[in-house]
Amino acid sequence: MTENVDVVVIGAGAAGLMCAAEAGKRGRSVRLLDHGKKAGRKIIISGGGRCNFTNMYAEPANYLSQNPHFCKSALAQYTQWDFIAMVDKHGIAYHEKTLGQLFCDDSAHQIVDMLLKECDDAGVKVQLRTEILGVEKLENGFLVKTSQGELACTSLVVACGGLSMPKLGATPLGYQIAEQFGLNVLPTRAGLVPFTLQPEQKEVLAELSGVSVDSYATAKDGTGFKEALLFTHRGLSGPAVLQVSSYWQPGEAVTFDLSPQESLIDWLLEQAKTQPQLTLKNALARKFPKSMVEAWIKLHQLPNPAIGQLSTKLREQLNTVLHQWQVIPSGTEGYRTAEVTLGGVDTNGLSSKTMAAKNVDGLYFIGEVVDVTGWLGGFNFQWAWSSGWLAGQYA
Ligand code: FAD
Missing domain, CATH: 2.40.30.10 (Translation factors)
Structure with missing residues (x-):
């Protein structure tokens, strides 16, 4: 039996959690899928377990992309101060370590718990341990085939990250979906790596x-x-x-x-x-x-x-x-230890105003799967929050 929802988000990492919560707040029925046992696994191990969740000085110049202008809209619409306000709202204590890098005083788990609470409050159903078997285009949306059954949705958000740290669940699925729908994928390589x-x-x-x-x-x-x-x-x-x-x-x-x-x-x-x-x-x-x-x-x-x-x-x-x-x-040292993946879904095929694919109605790409890569210091999570938030306003 096929279940119907408004939005399917593939990948319960930083970008997917943010996007799902935002879409849910708009009254959309949202299913957040991940093949892992836990949501936000990279958040949990980030920053030595304290998560460097943003940078006070984040700006477009801190990002690498074939189109350096692409990230501007998302970063301007959902800024580091917006994310800090969410962290404050949830009573999470943090400090600046150096160079504007903000870390939790206590534990990175607090950031994941915060995002899961936002999802829960917005009625998002988080479905873990779910393999994605395939995605098909329907006349009015998409059919997502999973190990737990089929989901039909009008908007599909691809938030399954890059190739870094395969042991934390990284796969090339996001790039494969992009190619399936005719989007260009730029060559990838390990970044922020010894x-x-x-x-x-x-x-x-x-x-x-x-x-x-x-x-x-x-x-x-x-x-x-x-x-x-x-x-x-x-x-x-x-x-x-x-x-x-x-x-x-x-x-x-x-x-x-x-x-x-x-x-x-x-x-x-x-x-x-x-x-x-x-x-x-x-x-x-x-x-x-x-x-x-x-x-x-x-x-x-x-x-x-x-x-x-x-x-x-x-x-x-x-x-x-x-x-x-x-x-x-x-x-x-390669993807085994790299913090990020450079390259990925070519921004030429995406709208910087919505993160939607220009040629496929209802298809969105957010976070690290996109060819936008931040410096070390909280910039990559800020990209995940900003791009996830933006897609969440439209998906
Ligand atoms: P991810 O967070 O990687 O989430 C992708 C999700 O998709 C995962 O949950 C994964 O399980 C799921 N997925 C993948 N393939 C499939 C599939 N086939 N089927 C179903 N689900 C799938 N950035 C910072 O800004 N600050 C830091 O302190 C920091 N520390 C880091 C430390 C380490 C060790 C690493 C590896 C990275 C660190 N980063 C940091 C980078 C940051 O973690 C990433 O840029 C960010 O997590 C990207 O978010 P995302 O949502 O796009 O992808």
Whole structure:
């Protein structure tokens, strides 16, 4: 038997929960489907279990997309302040960690509970552990075939996310539905993801696993981020690396300034005035962890003279390896650990005013499945909330 509802939302993640609640508030009968056991699984593990749910400074410039203008309408219609107002309404305590990033004081579960409460209050039926077997176009809507039966609806919202973290339920279903209905899907790749290193660098730098330093990381296109760089046993991570990874293409170099605040050459020359006998190694150990200085000397085959004897050539070499350290990653850790998926449903086929497909009545795409990807720092959830809210006004 086929059940009839107004709206089916596929994917009970961040965008789907928001959209379902909003459509429900308009009096639409809404069924929210997910193949997982729980709703909002990525929300629950996000931000180290505290969910970096938005960013106070979110604006279109914080997003990557083939059409950088596409996200503007959704972000303007449902802003970070609107989401913060919802969080306040539910009495959830939060704090700014850094750079406008807002986290729950207590637990990310509070955000999922809040969205489920909004859905419940709006009469949304959340149906988990439901496999989607196929979607068909009807004359006046869609037929969604599931492992729990068939649903006919007038609006179908695709909110099943990207490919990152398959163990949390990520599948390519959203892209497949887009292609089925003739929408273009742009090539996808892992974003906000650690880099792996070439064997010779990996061998030396693996000793630094766990060491974190300030840095300014710059991609080939000039986009740069001043945040921490973390050495891992497999390569490079930390916020600076995750951010710049979204702008990286295989084979390209990434440049790190390991002392973005101050010229180390000027500092060494200043130190040499009072302690000319101090060795380069001991001097640098005042600025960097000792293990890093050792690794740097080994990696770049630097001599270890007294700082009063630094030749012009060595100063130039130091400037290069400390302020313009170039790394060509061997790759990334891939979708297994990536926080997001770049690319996806081409925004050319969607209306930025409603998130609806331009050529298919009643079909909507929201959240990460769309070719809009945010920086690290709460921007991806804000896109999910904004695009989900917007589709919820029309679906
Ligand atoms: P998702 O939240 O991924 O939801 C998609 C839903 O669709 C899932 O519930 C999935 O089970 C379901 N689904 C998929 N395929 C199918 C199918 N075939 N059938 C049925 N259901 C299906 N962003 C931030 O802004 N702040 C953070 O702190 C943050 N931390 C993160 C930490 C980690 C480890 C990861 C992986 C991501 C993090 N992100 C963060 C990114 C953020 O989680 C995503 O951008 C956001 O969840 C995207 O929302 P969405 O609703 O589009 O997709």
